[in-house]
Structures are given as C-alpha cells and as structure tokens.
Amino acid sequence: MNLEVFPALKTERFILRQMSIEDAPAVFEIFSDADVTKDMGEDPFKSIEQAEDLINFMNNLFIKNKAIRWGIFKKEDSTLIGTCGYNGWEIHRGSRGEIAYDLGKKYWRKGYMTEILKCLISFGFETMGLYRIEAFTNVDAIPSINLLRKIGFNEDGVLRGYSYSHGGYVDNRCFSLLKSEWN
Template identity: 45%
Template sequence: MQIHSLSTERLLLRPMQPADAPALFTFWSDPNVSKHMNIEAMTRTKQAEDMISLINDLCAKDQACRWSIVLKDSGETIGSCGFNSFDFDHGRTEIGYELGYPYWGKGYATEAVRAVIGYGFFQLGLNRVEAKVEPENSGSIRVLRKLGFAEEGLLRQYEKSNGQFVDLLIFSLLRDEWTDPSVR
C-alpha cells in the first residue's frame, strides 16, 4: 500500500522514514510512553530502526501502516499514528498512536488521529475503526471519546504486557457515525 502524507492545521503526518528512528527512539524508550504500547521500552536506536522497517514492510503488504507525526512549525517528529492491522474483507482496522511525553495534553493526538481516521474511511474505504486501550490510559480514552468512538466493552485479560495478562477496553467508530466534514 502506498500511503500519502496528511496535513492538519499544526501537523504533517508522513510515511515513516529511517531518519525518524532517533526521534522515535526517544519516545519508544520512555517508560511513560511505552507502557501503553505493549512493547518493552527500547534500549537502542537500532530497535527503532528495525520497528520502522517492519512497519514499512507491513505497509507494503497491505497489513498495517503508520505515519510519523511532525510539527509543521518546527519540523520536529513528536510521535506516530496509524493502523496496526487491516481486515479489508470486513472493512475494519485497528488504530494506534503515541506521542512523546512533552507533547501530551496539547491536542496533537486528537488532531493526528482525526486525520488518519478520515484517510481510513474515505481513501481506504474502511467502515470500522477499532481501538484497544488499557483502562488506566485515561489520556488515550479522552482522545477516542472526543472523536466520537463508542466504548463497546472490556476484553478481560486480553493480552500480555510485561509478562502479565491485562484487560483492554475496546472502542469503535463507524464511517456513518463520522461527523467531521473537514476530513474527507
């Protein structure tokens, strides 16, 4: 799949590049950020390079895709956002996103996720976007609610994180529920 860059008021979302590894490593190695990503905090920049390569390989196979989130005014990479998996037969995907800790609480995640959801619905023809979130990840839950996601329920002991089974909340947004006409 060839994904395109997306532009919002303050952000440029562009396909991930190997040059993004040092900036993304900074966030992916921060336990505050990685604790809700279902990955161990990275310890070497090479891990970020490998993750970007894996994501780009999955995108080329239409299995997943991710954008780097860049501030328009400074060119600084502040996180990433994208689709963790696709089920095109059923018109659905799962979204994931993270920002570096210094950028939390500024509306960047909502802005980025809004653009990516619009792309999924209107460029990729998807019908449903899902998000799975640990119940204590209140910031992510606020982002999803702002964007109109419905909480569907609790997935008990759904996956392992740091060797422990954890519960996840599942949220969804359907294309016919999407009310943001600016993202079409």
C-alpha cells in the same frame, strides 16, 4: 485495500509521512521513555538499533499491505513527535481497521492527537473505505479513553485477557466508531 504508494497526510499543524532510518534518533527518544511505552506492553528502548528495527518493521508491514504507520511531524520545524496509523484492517468479513497512536511525553495534552486522529479517521473512512474503526486501550489508560470518547468513539466493552503486556495477559477496553457516526 491496497495502497501502492505510502500516502502523506496533512493537518493544520502536522504532516504525517512514512518514517525513514534518518528518523531513528527521534523515534528512540520517544520510545525510550517508560511513560510512553507503559500502555504499549513494551519495555522502553535501550538502543538506537531498536528504533531502526521498529521503523523497518513498520515500513515492511506497509509493503506487505498489512498495516500503515505514519510518523507525526510538526510542520513548523519537521520535528518527529510520535507515530500513528492502522495496525491492520479487515475487508473480507467486514470493513474495519484498528488505529493506534503514541506521542512523546512533552507533547501530551496539547490537543495534538485530537487533530491528528481526526485526519487519520477521515483517511480510514474516505480513502480506505472502512465502515468501522476500532481502538484498544488498557483498562486504566484514562487519557487515551478520554481522547477516544471526545472524538466520538463508543466503548464496546472490556475484552478479557486480550493482549500480552509486560509479561502477562491484560484486559483491554474496545472502542469503535462507525462511518455513519462520523461527522
């Protein structure tokens, strides 16, 4: 799969678009919160430069056709409230992609991510041509686990020592949704 132009996506309340360096202050605000970064295996950001580096890193992964990460912007006032995207995809030995997402804490539990992930999943199946979409969570990330189940993901199991987080290897739950299961 090779996207030549970074696509903008729209939902009822949000625009998903490529982030730029001008978005760094909002990215810093989100990722400097320990509650947001806890399940990402990263320490909270300490400087605006870390936010700039993250934006450049994400945009470079898109240029290299390795990943795509959108900023999530509220339509009403263009506020950046989080990010979402595909951390990668495999099209040679199957047709699957891995989604990931985050939101600023003040936007949690408002139904925003349900709306956003439905758009992201449709893009994966319809535009990217994926057959399987995967998501990985920490074993105790109950809000994320509940979100994935709510939108139709099935838990495939626990992957032992799957990711490196805060100085050690941790188990992750693997979830998947097949194109044939998507409404």
